[in-house]
Amino acid sequence: MFSIFVLALISESVWETLKMVWQQGRISIDRIGAMVVSLVICIDVEMDILNLLGINTSWPFVGIMLTAILISRGSNFIHDLIVKLGQPKSN
DSSP states (O other), X not given: OHHHHHHHHHHHHHHHHHHTTEETTEEOHHHHHHHHHHHHHHHHHTOOHHHHTTOOXXXXXXXXXXXXXXXXXXXXXXXXXXXXXXXXXXO
């Protein structure tokens, strides 16, 4: 049941972030830039929020991509997300 809650929360958060790429009929270069930087960092350090929460994926890169999109929102957003999810499992 926890996994369903986590996936629903992450899915909504990722979608809301992706919607920010297109605002008022224009592409937000700042939003895309933040996502690219976050993606490079998450790939380099293999940061995967799903893995940290004990949710296994068939395609390991999916968790890394979702993590990068979430991280691109900034530290306040991630803090609020962690509070909603509870303390992630340590590896």
